[in-house]
């Protein structure tokens with residue numbers, strides 16, 4: 072709506088007046104505050120449908136063609152109607168939370184986020200997600216923040232500390248630079264600085280969080296277990312790898328290339344480990360192409376083609392290298408792919424006849440759809456962009472021809488709302504039926520921009536918070552809702568689609584701008600990291616089968632669930648998942664972490680991991696049968712920390728010195744005295 076130009080005071084008066092007239096949701100708030108919760112809920116619903124009409128189901132649910140983030144009806148709402156509808160959504164979320172309908176309460180909080188996001192589509196020119204556009208209506212600011220903080224409280228109760236903390240941090244970030252008339256007592260009560268600072272001390276998962284062994288919230292939580300494989304002999308990749316390629320074939324885990332640390336050594340080798348008898352890594356022929364011809368073997372992806380027992384290596388060159396898994400040799404007949412740019416492709420910056428400048432691509436999201444016989448490549452960096460691009464290409468393996476589906480060679484000056492913005496190290500997978508290709512999070516390296524004279528530079532990287540899917544038939548992107556109990560924004564995450572579980576799985580990664588505070592109880596000095604590393608695990612279910620006692624509209628919709636595990640691998644980025652298609656088991660290997668982020672005695676700034684883990688989840692086919700949940704709760708390591716056998720607290724505890732050879736740990740003499748008798752009995756330990 073057009074607002075007359077007035078001086079500051081006049082404008083404020085007008086805003087106050089409009090607030091009173093337009094925000095009928097406040098009638099619901101009055102009922103809520105009077106304790107008349109059913110009447111409040113009814114009022115919120117009535118006012119909400121007054122705005123959207125009867126044609127729209129509220130809350131709109133994820134997944135179906137109308138269930139994306141962008142809703143034409145919402146884009147068409149003026150700011151006051153938008154604020155009023157947000158008020159109704161927040162009110163309904165609060166009412167449902169009181170009734171313990173957690174999933175629906177979260178869906179209504181997300182509806183506020185969607186309403187806010189749709190506002191961006193009213194701007195005369197699309198803007199990138201890293202620009203936070205806030206209309207000058209304090210009520211709208213308050214409602215947006217309230218929805219984030221209500222969701223944060225619910226997620227914290229669910230034990231999803233990463234997403235809970237990110238939501239509360241985002242509420243702070245989106246409001247901190249707004250003018251004084253937004254900074255109301257009410258807003259600051261919602262933002263709750265003390266709670267925010269407390270939450271920023273958490274790790275995700277937090278080793279001190281109580282181990283929920285009680286009943287889970289169906290649909291939002293799944294029990295799981297991380298088990299480390301005991302590779303007896305050192306050597307090969309056991310000294311740690313980052314930015315490597317990784318896959319599983321015939322129950323063997325393969326790792327190729329990458330580096331030991333950011334300063335090297337840089338590898339071009341290949342190794343395999345028998346997952347059924349993981350005694351040692353075996354060396355295979357290294358990558359035969361010269362460094363001069365291919366560049367470093369960093370941030371590349373290898374894709375298994377079960378149909379002919381080969382694996383493909385995409386490097387950004389027209390030649391796709393092929394490794395024959397049966398003969399264990401690099402094929403002398405690699406795939407020679409071709410590409411002919413269209414006029415639109417040239418317009419998109421493909422000027423030298425090949426999509427990736429310098430014929431290199433790294434940190435792209437490379438996905439294989441077996442049912443479409445197609446390789447999809449999104450984003451990544453190349454010779455003319457180190458920040459990450461939004462180029463989306465498809466290679467038809469039948470014709471060996473590339474085609475550009477969306478995006479440009481370099482990040483355009485003006486954003487495009489219709490496709491994911493530029494990024495690298497995103498997660499992604501093709502749905503098994505070949506109908507959709509998913510893209511999750513990743514980051515745009517704005518810090519690196521100035522070095523290479525690229526657009527959109529800034530002092531810090533931007534961590535994408537979005538989730539997209541590409542409709543293969545309609546050739547269109549849809550920005551997806553992130554429903555359920557989801558992971559927070561992150562990049563360099565481990566991801567895979569497990570066909571046996573029918574779930575995508577996500578683990579770890581890092582958030583480039585979510586701070587972590589570390590209180591040192593010995594020195595009394597605090598350290599603040601401007602980033603966070605994660606060790607949490609999530610599943611994405613695209614077609615949940617709703618339980619009969621849960622008839623809400625969200626129960627059938629695609630959604631995320633957190634996997635709750637007593638132990639977990641140390642917080643890290645660049646780890647990789649792979650699924651053994653023979654057994655359906657999910658394995659994770661490698662990655663790295665900043666050493667200051669975890670307790671350590673070394674002087675090195677970072678360390679990479681060479682460990683192999685199996686993730687077991689309590690779902691059909693999840694290999695959970697052998698897991699002793701109670702025992703795990705007392706012995707499983709919480710990231711870098713041991714767990715005390717007696718009290719289950721996590722910390723740098725001492726091993727039991729008995730004949731058990733350190734099967735359990737104790738946090739101190741009190742717990743040792745208390746737990747010794749039981750440990751003796753349970754593990755047949757004797758004083759050594």
Ligand SMILES: [Zn+2]
Pocket residue numbers: 563581644645
């Ligand atoms: Zn990293």
Ligand SMILES: [Zn+2]
Pocket residue numbers: 715716717718719720737738739742
């Ligand atoms: Zn203890």
Ligand SMILES: [Zn+2]
Pocket residue numbers: 727728729730731732733734735750756757
């Ligand atoms: Zn012992």
